[in-house]
Amino acid sequence: MSTRLANQGRLIDRSKQVTFTFNGKTMQGYEGDTLASALLANDQMMVGRSFKYHRPRGIVASGAEEPNALVGLGEGSRFEPNQRTTTTELFDGLKAESQNHWPSLEHDIGVVNNYVARFLPSGFYYKTFIHPKPFWKHVYEPIIRQSAGLGKAPDKETRDADTYEHFYAFVDVLVIGGGVAGLQAAKVAAKSGAKVMLIEQTAHWGGRAPVDGGTIDGEPVDKFVEQTVSELEAMDNVTLRLRCMGAGVYDHGYALGYERISDHTPGAQGPRHRLWRIRAKQIVTATGAIERPLSFAGNDVPGVMLASAMRDYVVNWGVTPGERVIVATNNDDAYRTAITLKKAGVDVLRILDARDSAGPLADEARGLGIRVDPGKAIAKVKGGKRVKKVAICNQNGIGGAREEVECDAVAMSGGWSPVVHLWSHCGGKLIWDEANAHFRPDPDRPPLGANGEGFVVAAGSANGPLSLGDVLTDAQAAGAAAAKGAGFKAKAGKAPVGETTAEAPMEAVWLMPANAEVQLRMKSWLDFQNDVKVSDVQLAAREGYESVEHTKRYTTLGMATDQGKLSNINGLAILADSLDAEIPKVGTTTFRPPYTPISMGAIAGEARGEVFQPIRRTPMHDWHDRSGADWEPVGQWRRPYAYVRPGETVHDAVNREVKNTRENLGLLDASTLGKLIVKGPDAGKFLDMMYTNMMSTLKVGKCRYGLMCSENGFLIDDGVVARIDEDTWLCHTTTGGAERIHAHMEEWLQTEWWDWKVYVANVTEQYAQVAVVGPNARKVLEKLGGMDVSREALPFMEWRDGQIGGFDCRAYRISFSGELSYEIAVPASQGQAFWDALMEAGKEFGVMPYGTECLHILRAEKGFIMIGDETDGTVIPQDLGLHWAISKKKEDFLGKRAQERSHMTDPDRWKLVGLETVDGSVLPDGAYAVGEGVNANGQRNMIGRVTSTYYSANLGRGIAMGLVKHGPDRMGEVIEFPGTDGKIYKAKIVDPVFYDKDGEKQNV
């Protein structure tokens, strides 16, 4: 059984007991434990079920590479699925539950897959479940979906109780990984004066060197770590972060740091995670190495663990995963585990070394009384929910001639692979190291930065060297190289001297035993979580899925939540062997960020709830909100769709506003319309290019409606232009158009006509603008007093500066409703006061505010087009009968040439008309008119479509506009619009002006 030892445990505080629950069972651990170490201390060997076969699974690693021991953590608004126990710090009250089983971890129905595993090899689902067709969607897939899926989904209405944030940091050198290599590299870089940031994913500095032993400059490793950290802490140019993982390396020196601020103190004040967006001139990846499992039958039984992990559990947390342990290895390092265990009082029954000979560590082991068997291998581990015994065979064989030994844990070591993920994310290349049988960074092909030079340097075991001495030497060089790359002079200096017991060379062992028969290969796991075995990779190769990417995708090797940290190289080697190719020729799959999964919350950062996206507000926003506004998002703005009174529906409110504005007085908050000042000696010439109409000839004091097209000919905006003085114009844009059109103007001025003397400024928000509309519009303004707003003093399509009701203002006599109408602009800071004054003064004239829907109906009654309704990016002004607004005199304007192309001048283009339903009903939004027959693809021929359709309370019937083929030539014709409701709507083609055809009302 796994249990807490009486001694050891450098990271735990035995004076601080912590209580937690696993699957409802209360357990005890210590402060400093990980959830994994605490579970082991409570003899919880089995912690989950695998993805496909639902096999019992235990803890196999001690860090980020753990594939098996994932749990659902927390509850309610803090529940999180798939949390890795090995990287979860234990805290009091922690609640964890195991995953992917039903009804319970011990008794899981899904395990039936295990019993028929032979019938479910890789890719079996591509070959089966094909017939009968409807069964995939309705039978097979639901079963597969339910049995896959790993962690429990959070409740559908869950709202995350925590907050998240981002932080931008700029450094010369970012060092990722706080082991001895990272510490040393950071120190060297920092001493050059470079601004250094050092981040470490765990809660502790030093990495695994303190566990592995040895000395640095004659002192224990722990002491070196302590000293270096305090040296770094004392330097102003160094930032140190624990619990901050280097998640990804991106172009131009961008790196993501994923800081888990309060995962170990849930509910604490402040954000839970912080996503660091770090810009570094150079990045040092001191990310260490990960031990590889050995591929033998039953290597997935709970109790089989990486040798280094077993050592970690003993040394760091004072926990042993077993009391009678067998060690299997192809290298000397695993002997350290045996020695550590033995010294901690654990029985080490055998060391099975696949090699024929080992180094001095073997002598030390033997000296402690441990039996070492050279050339031996594990044929099979027996046991279901925990290890019971091991069958031993010769490594060179098929797995016969077994001796069986009872034990309760197995430590395995297949050698070490540098963590090259962060080196590789942004294009760093790898080379195959034959001696250590691993891929390591190729220093000649690093990721390239903005200047074309390499910007990532690997350091320590992440770069290949595995012994303490080599690691420190390498880190010294890496730190100096990074500082130099960042433009600093680093002193070469001498690396600290690391000393450990010398090791004999490892020997690559990709399968144990070397010629294992198929029954064993079918039980030799490569990818523990996704249940990919040696036989699966061999099957993929046999079936022609020869590219490493094909194999990965066909078998799902390396696609689990650990992203193949343990399985990739082993799988690759099996593939290479199957193809009879060299490993480096087969190559690796692509390493993609993040290094380990990061929370969606952290990625989203602060952008949630009220600050998810900006809501732009006019000065009268709060008044609208208080006054029943039913809001409509328009770009980033919100505009009142209608002001709904108690007892009214939205539709009622719209009809009331429509009638009142035509009959009495309506107020519209028009502040969102864009206002651009265009000034300069060449401003007239410039606006003549921007607009289809002539703006240079506009007289000072007057207004003109203008159309803007893209260079591709299509309408992009419209609005009223006012000439302010000899060289100044004010251009109104649509709501949400201000920034776009401002940018559009600047683009042409800066990149095409940069010699034209024109300045543009966006003054949209300087003003609150109110449309005062209706037969009583003049009366209310006259009541407020000030400027002469009479027909004579302020005629239609003119503007004046002055005062109304004591407010400085600019009044435009323009109308988008066909009514007598003024748009009055006052300084934004007085917008609300001005609005209040109008509401107060307007009482006797029946004033009511109106919203965007009323605005739309009023303009539709008049046949005025709306950008975004009548236009959709494919419509040219000619389609809309706006020839009058297209200057014939001008040689050039944006869009003119485009509008000469054959398809633009095609007489068959659909043209704007009015549409009146025969029965007075309202045409459906977006309905299409049909012609005869079908086209070559069997689609109904269409001859037109509805662009705007409303119920007009003033006319008591539905009105619409639409684009119809040859429309203007077909006045009076009735055409048919099939609705999606099955009805056919019949509408007569009419003039688009439905109300006050002679325009008498606006010009009074």
Place this chain on the structure above:
Amino acid sequence: MLILNCPYCGVDAEETELTAGGEAHIKRHGPGSSDDEFHDYLFMRENPKGVHFERWRHSNGCGKWFHAARCTATLEVFGTYSAQTTEPPKEIREAISAKRPGWKWREFE
């Protein structure tokens, strides 16, 4: 996540401050141009895997348009320069030649 130096305000701006504006040094063709000329002006774009000249706007910054010479295969930036030019300036072309001997882009090399 690119960083480009805005030649107008001198900021090393990261991509989120910038707006990409497509290929640089395109000659406008208006009324009077042939269908082919107009088509190429609007739609035909160099799409090189390698050296490219393009327009950017420092939109969340000084608001100015500028040009950048960049490699589309490695994202290396050879330099940024004024938008008020009709062709890549000599020093930019030389900087590219130093890094990518034999490069070619449209009529420039």
Place this chain on the structure above:
Amino acid sequence: MSEPISALNHASYDGIARIEECGLQGMITLRGDLSGKVVIKAVKDATGQKMPGQREAHVDGETGVCWMSPDELLVLVPYAEVEAKLAAMKDALGGVHALAVNVSDARAVFRVSGASAREVLAKVAPVDLSRDAFQPGQIRRSRLAQVAGAFWMDGEDDFRVVCFRSAADYVFKLLKVAAQPGSEVGVY
């Protein structure tokens, strides 16, 4: 004429930094040839400040001038004086090609102050806000999360932040989140 009201009417929040809306600030956008004598003099007359260089802000309280781009300045004057100053400026600029407009009401101004002020801004702007990179006397136009903004420092730990008036509510809420208790980063 009624009492003018700024976007958030002096709203404030105390977290790891203090966030307060400053009320109305007179502002003039001035576009022109910044090396031209006329423009230099107009700026001097309006603010008493000399022409700022690239990304410089010469600000003293409610008066000052900020470099916005090679042909644009933001001129700060007390709100009550903006019309008079603008008229004088327009007069002075009479002969040259330039544009001066009142944008006082188009903007909102915040003060972010306190020991964590740099960190609060570094959460929302992609800008190096370390002491050696950003100091009083400089202005930076950038983005504040999802909207455009600009800021300068009136003193150590004391920023003024300008954004569009319509975005004031968003920026205030954004800064509040960034300044929430317990969110000190501990680097600046």
Place this chain on the structure above:
Amino acid sequence: MKHYSAFAVAREALRYHTGWERAWRSPEPKKRYDVVIVGAGGHGLATAYYLGKNYGIQNVAVIEKGWLGGGNTGRNTTIIRSNYLQDPSAAIYEKARALYEDLSQELNYNLMFSPRGVMMLAQTQHEVRGYKRTAHANALQGVKTEWITPERVKELVPIINLHGPRYPVLGALWQERGGTARHDAVAWGYARACSNMGMDIIQKCEVTGVRRENGRVTGVETTKGAIECDKLGIVVAGHSGQLAEMAGFRLPVESLALQALVSEPIKPCMDVVVMANTVHGYMSQSDKGEMVIGGGTDGFNNYTQRGSFHHIEETVRALVETFPMISRLKMLRQWGGIVDMTGDRSPILSKTPLQGCFINCGWGTGGFKSIPGSGWGMAQLMATGHSPLTEAFSLDRFKEGRFIDESVAAGVAH
């Protein structure tokens, strides 16, 4: 070719699966083929397949620089839908969708086509009008879609937040028979069928030149030697510009990075595909349980298959707002592909100035869902010189100003 079935799997299991044969042969190229297709992605393989199946043209080689299905076919978010607005788009995407319905059976390879339904949320009045318009158009185009209410949206997607503080869900355009398929399997299934017809799929073979005589294509130069052909199809997505240059013409396309990501797998919680265009995000849940999420394209030319992280951020924050329960899920993996974009963001399936040479490119973000329809139309075009499916997507439409612009329907073309 060994027939795939549950019985075959059981039979093979008894001999430990040692009896399976290659899914496709791996031949050396012959000197000459009737047709050479460059690009063994979904579109190239489908083109070859329908050339053989519909027109009996089986002396075909499909040449692939890397490994088959290794480009955008294996990098997309596997969504299949045909609720497009414009007639030509609706026609080709619906053809594709309809072919997907029976493709597993036809190819004897389970592509896991799952018509789980695709929903496009309307979150502004403008989008409401746009999608109602699409629904009307679809009805006339033979594409079955409908406008559904917010209540129905919630029924179909229990994890959705209808009342976000920013944009409420006002309804959705719903295509019940849209869905997803296993992307790799589409390439593998077509490849197996092509190989079975005797076609040669030649991987790790890069085209280095296009042979021409008198304005006609005569073959290609490759890293495995010269190969003659009568007709050449260029179907290489992001690298179309390079191939076109070899063939002596230019294309109005630009290559951009498009990104996607998946979460860690969780138990089923979302059965349909949801696209939220106002906030720019879309998400579905794979059979493995991963939430599959699509991001946006960068605005600049890029061949690195890496995108900019801020697009991932924008997408994720939109989806966290739309589906708040994903906040504590974790992003497992992000990746990028190179998409080729045209001036109107619709594809090009066309003859080219070089006689005998055909181009299929510019699918932008719509490539996967169109594979069978594109292959069908392209095969028809190459075999007969004309296809109603591809006619509108010709190269000369830009000159005439005859665009196929899908962005008008408020929807972005994912």
